[in-house]
Amino acid sequence: MVEFLFRENNIEQYLDDPDAKLMLKFKEEEDPSAFEELMRKNFSRIMNFIYRFVADRELAEDLTQEVFIKIYNSASNYYPRSKFKTWAFTIARNISLNELRKNKGQVVSLDKPFKHGEDDMSLQVEDKTVSKPDDEIIKEELVDAVGKAINELPANQRTAILLIRYEGFSYEEIARTMNTTVSAVKSLLSRARETLKEKLADIVSG
Amino acid sequence: MDCKRLKSQIYEYLDNELQEADMQQFSEHLGACAECQKAYEAIKRTWDALEVLPNVEPTPNYMSRFWAEVATRQNVVDRARARLSQMFLTWKLVPVYVSLCLAISVFAIRNYMQFEQSRQILAEMSQEEIEMVEYIELAENYELIDEIEFFEDFEIIQNLDDLSVTQS
Structure with a gap:
């Protein structure tokens, strides 16, 4: 509780965040190039987060568009109350969770390998006519095993793992993104890591 | 360590x-x-x-797709706004708006006059009359209350247990 109250103080610090500055520039000057700069810096990153969340490249790109449309529509009321990245990832997380709820059981099938569009790994694996080097096959198996293990995590644990492992967020930043406490984040990460360790034990040690 | x-x-x-x-x-x-x-x-x-886990890149035209989507949605909002304007901001509806304004004004004036009248009556009343008005509901039921011997009945009900013990 104290942690939540403390967070709202000292909001001036976020005015130095370069992305927050771009957002304010877009808000005050209605300069589309500022918003485009913001997109160039963050689109790919957010798209990858969503892609790892929903395991579908095309859907990830569509949902990332939604994230930026939400950001665009919020510009007129924008004031930096947190780092831009934690705010943007909060929106990305909410949109991904809504999508999962909307298509429960359809978006993320636990047996479904990660979909990359034309580079879909499953297509390559199933093509028996093409012989492949052993290490490439091993890598593909590892990609599928890791993707599946992450997809099987509960949504909260998955969010925390993705943010720390792939986005390099601190515990504090994850807590802000997920609107929870640092100790809750540590607990989520600990449970997620235990699960991943168990599920990947064979493939990692082998 | x-x-x-x-x-x-x-x-x-x-x-x-x-x-x-x-x-x-x-x-x-x-x-x-x-x-x-x-x-x-x-x-x-x-x-x-x-x-x-592999990284993915957005399609090369993601930026133009974004602005196109913004424009489409903006058009939808503009069209809805224009339709609403067409529906409500038209000269044909002026008599309706004028009638509504008149009705609201008459209602407000009537309420104000009633309020003023009540205030005047209250100012002319003595303290006893004011108390009577405050307990007007009791006055309405006075005859009924007078007829039933409520407090005696209530005492009997309250002591019913004691009475039955004494009888046994």
Whole structure:
């Protein structure tokens, strides 16, 4: 509780965040190039987060568009109350969770390998006519095993793992993104890591 | 630092969340303890394995797609706004709006006059009359209350248990 109250103080610090500055520039000057700069810096990153969340490249790109449309529509009321990245990832997380709820059981099938569009790994694996080097096959198996293990995590644990492992967020930043406490984040990460360790034990040690 | 403490801090070490002093103690112990190195390597292998997930890039036209989508949605909002304007901001509806305004004005004036009248009556009333008005509901039921011997009945009901004990 104290942690939540403390967070709202000292909001001036976020005015130095370069992305927050771009957002304010877009808000005050209605300069589309500022918003485009913001997109160039963050689109790919957010798209990858969503892609790892929903395991579908095309859907990830569509949902990332939604994230930026939400950001665009919020510009007129924008004031930096947190780092831009934690705010943007909060929106990305909410949109991904809504999508999962909307298509429960359809978006993320636990047996479904990660979909990359034309580079879909499953297509390559199933093509028996093409012989492949052993290490490439091993890598593909590892990609599928890791993707599946992450997809099987509960949504909260998955969010925390993705943010720390792939986005390099601190515990504090994850807590802000997920609107929870640092100790809750540590607990989520600990449970997620235990699960991943168990599920990947064979493939990692082998 | 002992082995138990090091093992509890492996994840925080990998996440770069240890304080500087703890980080140094951790590294020193890890360099000197084979058992801890083994535990650390096992966890790190799983952690490193997560790196294999591929990165994806947005389609090259993602920016133009975005602005096109913004324009489409803006058009939808503009069209809805224009339709609403057409519906409500038209000269045909002026008599309706004028009638509504008149009706609201008449209602407001009537309420104000009633309020003023009540205030005047209240100002002319004595304290006794005001009390009577306050307890007007009791006055309405006065005859009924007078007819029933309520308090006597109430006492009987209250002492019913005692009476039955005495009888037995």
